[in-house]
Amino acid sequence: MANKITLNGDGSLEVPDSPIIPFIEGDGSGVDIWPAARHVLDAAAAKHGRTVEWREVLAGEKAFNETGEWLPQETIETFQEYLIGIKGPLTTPIGGGFRSLNVAIRQILDLYVCLRPVRWFPGVPSPVKRPQDVDMVIFRENTEDIYAGLEVEAFTPEAKKLRDLLKDSFGWEIREDSGIGIKPISKSGSQRLQRAALNYAIERGRNRVTWVHKGNIMKYTEGAFRKWGYELVTEEFSDKAVGWEDCGGDSGDKILVSDVIADIALQQVLTRPKEFEVIATMNLNGDYLSDALAAQVGGIGIAPGGNANYVTGHGIFEATHGTAPKYAGQDKVNPSSVLLSGVLMFEHIGWSDAAADIERALEATIADKVVTYDFARQMEDATEVKCSEFASAIVDRL
Numbered sequence: 137m138a139n140k141i142t143l144n145g146d147g148s149l150e151v152p153d154s155p156i157i158p159f160i161e162g163d164g165s166g167v168d169i170w171p172a173a174r175h176v177l178d179a180a181a182a183k184h185g186r187t188v189e190w191r192e193v194l195a196g197e198k199a200f201n202e203t204g205e206w207l208p209q210e211t212i213e214t215f216q217e218y219l220i221g222i223k224g225p226l227t228t229p230i231g232g233g234f235r236s237l238n239v240a241i242r243q244i245l246d247l248y249v250c251l252r253p254v255r256w257f258p259g260v261p262s263p264v265k266r267p268q269d270v271d272m273v274i275f276r277e278n279t280e281d282i283y284a285g286l287e288v289e290a291f292t293p294e295a296k297k298l299r300d301l302l303k304d305s306f307g308w309e310i311r312e313d314s315g316i317g318i319k320p321i322s323k324s325g326s327q328r329l330q331r332a333a334l335n336y337a338i339e340r341g342r343n344r345v346t347w348v349h350k351g352n353i354m355k356y357t358e359g360a361f362r363k364w365g366y367e368l369v370t371e372e373f374s375d376k377a378v379g380w381e382d383c384g385g386d387s388g389d390k391i392l393v394s395d396v397i398a399d400i401a402l403q404q405v406l407t408r409p410k411e412f413e414v415i416a417t418m419n420l421n422g423d424y425l426s427d428a429l430a431a432q433v434g435g436i437g438i439a440p441g442g443n444a445n446y447v448t449g450h451g452i453f454e455a456t457h458g459t460a461p462k463y464a465g466q467d468k469v470n471p472s473s474v475l476l477s478g479v480l481m482f483e484h485i486g487w488s489d490a491a492a493d494i495e496r497a498l499e500a501t502i503a504d505k506v507v508t509y510d511f512a513r514q515m516e517d518a519t520e521v522k523c524s525e526f527a528s529a530i531v532d533r534l
Contacts, residue, residue, distance in 0.1 A: 147449070155485070163225060164461035176494060194210075207237055225460075226459070227461075247443035248278050249444045250426075257502050280321055284318070286320070328446075334369070349361050366393070379393045380392065437469075438470065438472040
């Protein structure tokens with residue numbers, strides 16, 4: 137009998153062998169990639185004597201067509217109740233509604249961590265010489281920064297009111313034809329993200345954690361993020377981690393915590409990737425970094441993502457690419473992004489054995505050059521297969 141995943145008093149998840157997990161199929165190519173990913177997830181779970189009762193909830197175009205709402209309240213309530221969920225790519229409404237359905241779900245559920253592991257699978261086409269050197273995990277803050285959506289449009293009464301307030305209160309002169317955005321970065325928001333990154337490094341045996349910021353320019357927002365990160369190391373993690381300034385780079389058997397200016401980081405993850413293991417950064421920086429890194433290991437089509445709140449136990453795992461509507465129903469698109477997001481989900485709920493099996497089987501399938509069109513066109517002597525056939529090939533190798 138299937139049951140809910142629940143939260144224990146110590147903050148850990150209580151996961152039955154047959155959990156109920158809500159899913160959003162996704163728009164566009166979601167109709168192809170979700171069934172393919174589900175096939176593999178079910179097979180890996182069954183190998184270890186487990187099953188998942190998948191419960192569909194609606195968002196995006198399918199929700200709008202059936203309910204007249206892009207993000208029904210029932211969907212949010214279901215995710216709140218069942219704690220863990222997975223979703224395909226979603227369309228962002230044009231001309232109204234939510235700025236982004238993905239951002240809306242993250243903010244409503246306070247999923248403050250966007251988890252983006254980036255690694256290379258042997259055989260995947262890459263534009264860099266040594267993609268195998270890329271093995272990083274990005275912790276991107278999900279709820280603050282520019283993505284908070286605190287903006288006023290140019291030439292509106294609201295923009296004039298805010299300009300006048302800023303001029304009267306702070307003497308700030310802002311051009312009359314300006315749109316204005318507010319960039320909030322809080323100590324609590326920063327440190328809960330940084331705490332999650334440090335705990336991850338401890339649990340996974342990672343040796344380096346890096347704060348990425350633009351604090352040399354934005355001193356009281358991104359500079360504060362850096363400062364609060366080092367304070368957290370000293371106040372809560374001094375037995376397990378040490379800041380660069382306190383050890384000169386010689387951390388002994390402790391985790392070395394350092395920081396890098398964002399523009400330099402975008403160079404160094406390319407030229408010196410081995411120096412980065414766990415990265416914690418703010419929302420916009422994390423968006424840039426995670427997609428740039430994905431390109432180094434084969435593109436966003438194979439990049440997984442998860443959004444989590446480690447206090448409430450909630451986690452929503454998602455394909456990180458767009459909907460690709462022109463391919464919808466063609467059984468063509470690579471399902472690896474949503475599949476690997478399912479791997480993250482299995483790891484999150486403690487099913488590490490099934491998660492590891494999927495990764496090994498995916499790696500073996502790609503090594504055998506059995507791939508979807510996006511990889512086949514970049515590989516010699518590849519066997520191009522459909523989305524569903526790629527999933528079946530992975531299952532064969534489980």
